[in-house]
Amino acid sequence: MSASKATAANRFGLGARPGELDRAGDGRQILLAQLREPPSLAEFRDLPGSAATLQREYEQQRANRANRSVEAAPKSSKPLMAASSESISESTTTAPGMDGASARRGRTAGARIADAPNDSAEREPATPAEALRRELRRQQLAEFAARYRHAASTDAPFVERLTQFWSNHFAVSIDKGNARLYAGSMEREAIRPHVLGRFEDLLVAVESHPAMLRYLDNAVSIGDDSRAARRAQRMSGGNGDKPRRGLNENLAREILELHTVGVDGGYRQDDVIELARAITGWSTPGPRDAQEADASFVFRANAHEPGARRVLGRDYAEGGVEQGRAVLADLARHPATARHLSFKLARHFVADEPPPALVERMAQAYLRSDGDLRALYRSLIESDQAWSPAARKFKTPNDFVISALRAGELPVGNEARALIGLLASLGQPVFTPRSPAGFPDTAADWSNPDGLFKRIQAAQLFAARVDAYSSTPYQRALSVLGSDAVNGDFAIGLRRAGSASEGYALLFASPAFQWRS
Amino acid sequence: MDAQRRGLLAAFGASALLTLFPGATRAATGHDTRFLLVLLRGGLDGLHLLPPYADPACARLRGEGAVDDPIRIDASFGLHPALQQAAMMYRARELLPIVAIAPPYRERSHFDAQDCLENGTASPTGARDGWLGRCVQAMPGGAGFAVAAVMPLALRGSDRASNWWPPLPKDVDPQLLQRLQPLYAADPRLSETFERSTHAATMARDGKGAFALPEAMRIAAQRMSAVDGPRIGFVEDSGWDTHRNQAQVLQRKLAELDQGLAAARAGFGAAWPRTVIAVVTEFGRTAAINGTGGTDHGTGGMALLCGGAVRGGRIGGDWPGLAPAQLNQGRDLRATSDLRGLFKSVLTEHIGLAESAVESRVFPGSRAVAPMAGWRAA
Numbered sequence: 001m002s003a004s005k006a007t008a009a010n011r012f013g014l015g016a017r018p019g020e021l022d023r024a025g026d027g028r029q030i031l032l033a034q035l036r037e038p039p040s041l042a043e044f045r046d047l048p049g050s051a052a053t054l055q056r057e058y059e060q061q062r063a064n065r066a067n068r069s070v071e072a073a074p075k076s077s078k079p080l081m082a083a084s085s086e087s088i089s090e091s092t093t094t095a096p097g098m099d100g101a102s103a104r105r106g107r108t109a110g111a112r113i114a115d116a117p118n119d120s121a122e123r124e125p126a127t128p129a130e131a132l133r134r135e136l137r138r139q140q141l142a143e144f145a146a147r148y149r150h151a152a153s154t155d156a157p158f159v160e161r162l163t164q165f166w167s168n169h170f171a172v173s174i175d176k177g178n179a180r181l182y183a184g185s186m187e188r189e190a191i192r193p194h195v196l197g198r199f200e201d202l203l204v205a206v207e208s209h210p211a212m213l214r215y216l217d218n219a220v221s222i223g224d225d226s227r228a229a230r231r232a233q234r235m236s237g238g239n240g241d242k243p244r245r246g247l248n249e250n251l252a253r254e255i256l257e258l259h260t261v262g263v264d265g266g267y268r269q270d271d272v273i274e275l276a277r278a279i280t281g282w283s284t285p286g287p288r289d290a291q292e293a294d295a296s297f298v299f300r301a302n303a304h305e306p307g308a309r310r311v312l313g314r315d316y317a318e319g320g321v322e323q324g325r326a327v328l329a330d331l332a333r334h335p336a337t338a339r340h341l342s343f344k345l346a347r348h349f350v351a352d353e354p355p356p357a358l359v360e361r362m363a364q365a366y367l368r369s370d371g372d373l374r375a376l377y378r379s380l381i382e383s384d385q386a387w388s389p390a391a392r393k394f395k396t397p398n399d400f401v402i403s404a405l406r407a408g409e410l411p412v413g414n415e416a417r418a419l420i421g422l423l424a425s426l427g428q429p430v431f432t433p434r435s436p437a438g439f440p441d442t443a444a445d446w447s448n449p450d451g452l453f454k455r456i457q458a459a460q461l462f463a464a465r466v467d468a469y470s471s472t473p474y475q476r477a478l479s480v481l482g483s484d485a486v487n488g489d490f491a492i493g494l495r496r497a498g499s500a501s502e503g504y505a506l507l508f509a510s511p512a513f514q515w516r517s
Numbered sequence: 518m519d520a521q522r523r524g525l526l527a528a529f530g531a532s533a534l535l536t537l538f539p540g541a542t543r544a545a546t547g548h549d550t551r552f553l554l555v556l557l558r559g560g561l562d563g564l565h566l567l568p569p570y571a572d573p574a575c576a577r578l579r580g581e582g583a584v585d586d587p588i589r590i591d592a593s594f595g596l597h598p599a600l601q602q603a604a605m606m607y608r609a610r611e612l613l614p615i616v617a618i619a620p621p622y623r624e625r626s627h628f629d630a631q632d633c634l635e636n637g638t639a640s641p642t643g644a645r646d647g648w649l650g651r652c653v654q655a656m657p658g659g660a661g662f663a664v665a666a667v668m669p670l671a672l673r674g675s676d677r678a679s680n681w682w683p684p685l686p687k688d689v690d691p692q693l694l695q696r697l698q699p700l701y702a703a704d705p706r707l708s709e710t711f712e713r714s715t716h717a718a719t720m721a722r723d724g725k726g727a728f729a730l731p732e733a734m735r736i737a738a739q740r741m742s743a744v745d746g747p748r749i750g751f752v753e754d755s756g757w758d759t760h761r762n763q764a765q766v767l768q769r770k771l772a773e774l775d776q777g778l779a780a781a782r783a784g785f786g787a788a789w790p791r792t793v794i795a796v797v798t799e800f801g802r803t804a805a806i807n808g809t810g811g812t813d814h815g816t817g818g819m820a821l822l823c824g825g826a827v828r829g830g831r832i833g834g835d836w837p838g839l840a841p842a843q844l845n846q847g848r849d850l851r852a853t854s855d856l857r858g859l860f861k862s863v864l865t866e867h868i869g870l871a872e873s874a875v876e877s878r879v880f881p882g883s884r885a886v887a888p889m890a891g892w893r894a895a
Binding site: 253512 | 625627673681689690697706760
C-alpha cells in the first residue's frame with residue numbers, strides 16, 4: 001500500500017503546514033523518522049514545574065486565609081484556583097470562599113478562562129492573595145497557549161498526536177478544582193518524556209502526578225488499617241465508629257477500567273479494592289511537608305495499608321510504594337492492556353471500527369517488546385491497513401482547530417483566551433472531558449449539525465487572519481491537503497472565491513478539511 | 518423480612534408503590550404532550566437526594582455524611598434541603614420520586630452504565646443509537662431536541678433530532694454556505710449533517726455568562742413549549758461523581774437541579790400540564806460513606822418524575838432496605854426496578870406510542886420488563 005505524504009500529514013499528523021508535503025521520503029518513512037528522536041519542546045521551557053506550582057498554590061491559600069481574617073468581608077476574596085489546603089485534606093471541588101455563581105461560571109474551560117477579564121488590563125491587585133491568584137491563572141493560560149503553539153508549529157506532528165492521544169487516554173479535567181492547575185503540567189511532565197518510551201514508565205509517571213492523584217482522589221485515600229487510620233481511631237476515642245478518613249477506590253477503578261486492562265479486562269470489585277489498598281499513600285506534598293525543590297509526589301507510609309495484596313490473581317508482598325509500582329508493572333504487561341491500548345490507538349488513527357487483524361498485530365508487537373511504545377507505533381504504521389484509502393477519521397474539534405492553525409500558519413499568542421473559548425464552543429474545552437474516560441473518538445460523537453455549523457463559523461474567524469499575500473487559497477489547499485483532495489467543485493470554488501478570506505473560509509469549512517484522510 | 522424493612526414498607530402504604538403490572542395502555546389522546554429527559558452524569562447518590570431519614574440504618578451508614586435537616590416529605594423519606602422548589606412541586610403533587618431504580622446494567626463503570634441507559638438495552642454495546650432517537654423515529658411526527666454540544670447517544674438514531682449549544686457570535690456568510698453546498702452534497706457521510714446545520718444554529722443565545730443546568734433546562738423547556746416544538750427533549754449535566762466531600766458538592770449541584778426544575782416549569786409555561794420531566798442518573802452509590810466523606814460506585818439509583826402530567830406527591834418504587842443483608846454485595850442499595858419500565862410507560866401512556874412499537878423498536882429485548890403503572894395524573 002503506498003503511503004502518501006498527504007496521508008501521513010492528515011491521518012497521522014495534525015494536518016499539514018505549507019511545505020510539509022515536500023519533505024523527502026514516503027509517508028511511512030516520514031513518520032518513522034519522527035519516532036527516532038524526541039522533538040524539541042522549546043515552547044514549554046519557561047513553564048514552572050508542578051512542585052513549584054504546589055508551593056505557589058499553598059502560598060496563595062495562606063495569603064487568602066490571612067486576608068480573610070483581616071477583612072471580615074468575605075466577598076473581598078475570590079480564590080478561583082485550587083483548594084487542597086492540607087496534605088491529606090478535606091478540600092472541595094470548589095475553592096473555599098468561591099460562591100455558587102463563580103462555581104457555575106467555571107463550568108467549562110472556555111467560560112472559566114475566556115470570560116475572565118484580561119489580567120494585564122486590570123487594576124492593581126488588591127491583596128497579595130489576589131496577586132498570587134492572578135499569577136497562577138496567567139501561568140495556566142501560558143501552559144495552554146504553549147500546548148497549542150507547539151501543536152501548531154511542531155515538525156513532529158505524529159509525536160504530538162500521540163502525546164495528545166495519551167493525554168486523553170489518561171484524562172483529567174480542570175472541572176475538578178484541585179486538579180485544575182496540574183492538568184496541563186501532567187501532559188508536559190508525565191506524558192511527553194515517555195511518549196516514545198515504555199508504557200510502564202508512562203503509567204507510573206501519570207498515576208503519581210498531582211493532577212491524577214487529586215483528580216481521582218488518591219491523594220486523600222488512607223488504608224483502613226494504616227497507622228494514620230488507627231491514630232484517627234484512637235483520637236476519636238476508639239468507640240468503634242468507622243474512621244472518618246479511609247480508603248478511596250476511585251483511582252484504582254479507573255486504572256483498571258480505563259488506563260490498563262479495560263472494562264472487559266477481567267477484573268472484579270475485589271481487584272479494585274486491592275489495587276486501591278496497594279496505592280494508598282501515593283499522594284502529593286502538602287503545605288507542611290518539607291520537600292525537595294522538585295518533588296510533586298510523596299509516599300505517605302503512614303497512610304499505606306499494610307500487608308500483602310492480591311490483584312488479578314497475583315500476589316504482592318508488602319513493600320511500601322514499591323507494592324503499587326509492582327502491580328502497575330504487571331498491569332502494563334497484561335495481554336488485556338495490550339489489546340485495550342492497541343484498539344484505542346487503531347481507532348484513533350485508522351477508523352472508528354478498526355480492522356481486528358490490525359489491532360491483534362499491534363497487541364502482539366506490544367507484548368513481544370515488553371510494552372515498548374515505539375514498537376507499538378511502528379506496527380501501526382508499517383501495516384497496510386493503516387494506509388488504506390477506506391481508512392479515515394472525522395476530526396475532533398481539537399484536531400480541526402489545530403489543523404486550521406497549521407494550514408493557515410496562524411500564530412498562537414501567549415494569552416490564547418480566544419482559542420480556548422473557541423474550543424469550548426466547539427464542544428471540546430481544553431482539558432475538560434466530562435469524565436475520566438476522556439473525550440470520545442468517533443465520527444458519531446462529533447459530526448452533528450450544530451457542531452458543523454460552529455466549524456463553519458470558526459472557519460470564517462480563522463480565514464480572516466490568514467496572511468493573504470503568501471499564497472492563494474487554491475495553492476494553500478493543494479499544499480496542505482495534497483492534489484488528490486482538491487478537485488471538481490472544491491477546486492473551482494477555491495479559485496473563484498471573491499476574496500482570499502472567502503477562499504480560506506471555504507478551505508477550512510470544506511468536507512475535505514473535516515476528515516483525516 | 519426484618520422489622521426495620523417492614524416498617525418502611527408499611528410507611529409507604531401499598532398505594533404509594535409503583536406496581537409493576539402492565540397497565541392498560543392509556544395512550545395520550547392528543548399528540549401535544551412533551552417529555553424531557555434530564556441525565557445527571559456521574560452517578561448521583563440517591564440516598565443523599567432522598568434520604569430515608571427514618572431508617573436507623575441510614576444514620577449508621579452515613580454517619581457524619583448524613584444529610585442535615587432533610588425536608589420531610591413523608592414518614593420515611595426527606596428531600597435534601599437544597600431542593601426547596603422540588604419540595605413545593607411535591608406538595609403540589611407534581612413531583613414523584615422513585616427509589617431503587619436503575620438501568621439493567623449492574624456493574625460499576627460510569628461510562629458503560631451511561632451507554633446502557635442511553636442506548637436502552639441491557640448492555641453498553643447493545644445498540645449504537647439511543648432509545649429517545651428511536652422513539653422520535655417511531656413517532657408519526659414531531660422532533661427531538663438536545664441541549665448539548667454534541668449529539669448525545671440517547672437521541673441518536675433519528676433524522677428528526679437536533680442538538681443545540683450556545684453559538685459563536687460570528688454570522689455565517691450566505692455565499693460561503695452556497696459554495697459549501699455542492700461539496701457537502703457530494704459527501705455521503707456529511708451531506709445531511711450539513712443540510713441540517715444551516716437550520717440548527719438559528720436560535721440566538723440570550724444572555725451571557727453561565728451556561729449551566731438551570732439555563733439548559735430553561736432553554737429546552739422554552740423550545741419544547743412551542744406549538745410545534747420538539748416533543749422529546751434531552752438535557753445533560755456532569756459533575757455528580759462524588760467520591761469525596763459529597764455534602765459540599767451536592768449542596769451546590771442539587772441547588773442547580775432545583776433551579777433547573779423551576780426554570781423548566783416556567784419555560785414550559787402553558788405546556789406544563791402536558792409535560793413529564795424525568796431526572797435520571799446511571800447508577801447509585803455505596804450505602805456507606807467512604808473514607809473521604811464521599812461514596813463510591815453502587816447500583817440502586819433513583820429517578821424523579823416531575824411535571825403537570827405526573828401524579829406526584831408520594832414516593833414510588835420498591836424500597837429494598839439498607840440492612841446489611843439487604844444491600845447488593847453488602848455495599849449498596851439494591852435496584853428493584855428497571856428504568857426501562859418507567860421509560861416504556863412514559864412512551865406509551867404519555868407520548869402515545871403503540872406498545873408494539875415500544876417493544877420492538879425503542880426497547881428491543883425488554884419484553885420481560887413490565888411498564889410501570891400509576892405514575893400519570895388522570
